[in-house]
Each structure stands twice: as structure tokens, then as C-alpha cells.
Amino acid sequence: MSIIAFIGLGNMGGPMAANLVKAGHRVLGFDRVPAALDALAKAGGGVAPSAAAAMTEAELVITMLPAGPQVREVYMGEGGVLASAKKGAQLIDCSTIDVETARAVSEAAVGRGFDMLDAPVSGGVGGATAGTLTFMVGGSAGGFERARPILEKMGKTIVHAGPAGNGQAAKICNNMILGISMVAVCEGFQLAQKLGLDTQKLFDISSKSSGQCWAMTNYCPAPGPVPAAPSNRDYQPGFTADMMLKDLKLAQQAAQTSGAATPLGAEAAALFQLLVGSGLGRKDFSVMFQFLAGQRAG
Numbered sequence: 001m002s003i004i005a006f007i008g009l010g011n012m013g014g015p016m017a018a019n020l021v022k023a024g025h026r027v028l029g030f031d032r033v034p035a036a037l038d039a040l041a042k043a044g045g046g047v048a049p050s051a052a053a054a055m056t057e058a059e060l061v062i063t064m065l066p067a068g069p070q071v072r073e074v075y076m077g078e079g080g081v082l083a084s085a086k087k088g089a090q091l092i093d094c095s096t097i098d099v100e101t102a103r104a105v106s107e108a109a110v111g112r113g114f115d116m117l118d119a120p121v122s123g124g125v126g127g128a129t130a131g132t133l134t135f136m137v138g139g140s141a142g143g144f145e146r147a148r149p150i151l152e153k154m155g156k157t158i159v160h161a162g163p164a165g166n167g168q169a170a171k172i173c174n175n176m177i178l179g180i181s182m183v184a185v186c187e188g189f190q191l192a193q194k195l196g197l198d199t200q201k202l203f204d205i206s207s208k209s210s211g212q213c214w215a216m217t218n219y220c221p222a223p224g225p226v227p228a229a230p231s232n233r234d235y236q237p238g239f240t241a242d243m244m245l246k247d248l249k250l251a252q253q254a255a256q257t258s259g260a261a262t263p264l265g266a267e268a269a270a271l272f273q274l275l276v277g278s279g280l281g282r283k284d285f286s287v288m289f290q291f292l293a294g295q296r297a298g
């Protein structure tokens with residue numbers, strides 16, 4: 001049994017912390033939102049009045065926060081993790097944030113003698129609840145091995161992606177590919193409809209041909225061919241378009257700072273920005289299919 005401080009108990013952090021409780025760990029949580037604390041208490045965890053209070057005894061501090069600014073504040077702000085965590089504690093940030101912030105926070109943590117990992121996830125709220133998340137981990141090999149048994153209580157696939165920041169790098173590269181391929185699949189199925197080609201026929205052909213990809217075969221944005229896909233439940237998420245836009249923007253930011261050419265990533269970010277601007281941000285990101293249906297050729 002480990003003593004774990006868990007900070008950020010939202011849609012993802014709440015069920016992740018609950019799985020650690022279920023695995024027999026002593027979890028002390030903190031969130032700014034009282035309802036999130038109540039949910040952890042109901043799941044059998046302890047709640048703390050502040051982030052600092054949550055981590056006085058903890059051997060491990062896990063954070064699951066919205067974005068880079070919150071991670072900076074929680075780690076490097078007054079009374080934050082770097083000032084309050086116990087000597088020798090391991091720090092794991094599971095939020096999806098920009099690579100630069102991840103590396104800066106990790107450098108500051110290592111400078112204070114802590115072992116720190118960036119460990120963003122994929123798998124959504126369903127994966128967080130079922131304990132089947134994929135963790136993409138950046139940090140030292142020793143730190144990865146130390147964290148693995150705990151991460152295995154929240155996830156099914158745990159991959160060491162390299163040194164600090166590489167977990168975030170893996171996450172945004174993967175999600176940029178997903179965002180681009182989702183737009184491509186939406187365009188293909190829209191064009192098929194205009195050409196009088198049946199949706200199921202295109203699916204049967206393309207899912208066995210060179211156009212095949214995850215966005216089509218597991219998550220088809222056109223209603224019909226994949227019964228479990230959000231397209232068959234009015235695009236209820238799933239993975240929201242807001243989240244996809246966030247990740248595409250992170251990818252563009254990283255492309256600019258690193259000098260990588262990502263013209264389709266930029267186009268996908270611009271399209272999701274328009275979609276979100278039209279009020280569809282809380283829908284599943286595959287709602288791009290409906291959004292494109294409302295557009296006319298330019």
C-alpha cells in the first residue's frame with residue numbers, strides 16, 4: 001500500500017483516484033470543487049483542505065489538471081507541490097499540457113531532488129473508470145519502473161516514451177494524427193453521400209482497403225456502420241471537440257517552436273476552431289461530419 005496525494009479530481013482524475021482506492025492504496029485528494037471531493041470520499045478516499053495538506057505524508061503525488069497554467073501553479077506556486085511534497089516523493093503529472101511547460105516543471109522538480117514523470121493518458125472517461133487507460137510516460141527509466149505498478153492500477157497500456165516531456169510529445173503527435181484522420185474520414189463519407197454512394201457500402205469497401213484507419217473502423221463519424229460510435233447517439237462524447245481543439249493547438253504550438261512542418265495539422269486546428277465557434281464544442285469530435293454537411297464547397 002502506498003500513500004498517494006491526488007490533485008485534480010475532475011472527469012478523469014476522479015475515477016483514476018477511485019481506482020487507486022479500490023486497489024488498496026491510501027489516497028488523499030484535493031480539488032477546488034467541493035463536489036469532486038465528495039465523490040472521492042464516497043469512493044473511500046480521504047479529502048484534504050488544500051493541495052499542501054494532501055501531500056504531507058504522500059510517497060507519490062499525482063496531478064490531473066486542465067492545462068499548462070494550472071500545472072505550473074500547482075507545482076511551482078506558493079504552497080505548491082515542489083514546496084510541500086515530502087522528500088523523496090515521486091511526482092506524476094497526468095494532465096495533457098504543452099511540452100515546454102512539462103519540461104520546465106520537470107527540470108524544476110529534479111532541481112529540488114524529486115523524481116518527476118509526465119504521463120498523459122488516452123482512453124477518455126470510459127478508460128479512466130474501467131482502469132484501461134493508455135499512459136505515455138516521459139522521464140527517467142528508473143522513475144518509470146518505480147511508477148509502473150501504480151499506473152497499472154489505472155491503465156492497461158503503459159509505455160515509456162523517453163526523457164521528460166516525451167509523454168506529452170507522444171500524446172500531441174498521436175492526437176494530431178487522429179484529428180487529421182477524422183477530418184479525412186468525414187470528408188470521404190460526405191463526398192460519398194453527394195455522389196449517391198451508400199454509407200455502409202463505402203464502409204465495407206474502405207474499411208478493408210487502403211483508406212482504412214481507426215477513425216473510420218472504430219469510430220465511424222457517419223451514423224450507421226459502427227453501432228457503438230458517438231455518431232449513433234447524436235454525437236454525445238466520447239472525446240469532445242473542445243478537447244480535440246485543445247490538443248491540436250498544443251501540436252501547432254509545438255510545431256512552431258520545433259520548426260516541424262504540419263500543414264494538415266494547422267488545417268485541422270482551423271476547422272475544429274470553426275466547429276467549436278459554431279457551438280458544437282461539447283459534442284464528440286466526430287461531429288465534424290455534421291459540421292461539414294452544413295458547409296458548401298468554397
Ligand code: NAD
Binds near residue numbers: 009030074097
Ligand atoms: P476536468 O476539468 O474535469 O478536471 C480538472 C480538475 O482540476 C477540475 O476538477 C478542477 O477543479 C481541478 N483544478 C483546476 N485547478 C486546480 C487547482 N489549482 N487545484 C486543484 N484542483 C484544480 O478535466 P478532465 O476531463 O478531468 O481532464 C483533465 C486532463 O486530462 C486535461 O489535461 C485533459 O486534456 C486530459 N484528458 C482528458 C480526457 C477526457 O476525455 N476528459 C482524455 C484524455 C486526457
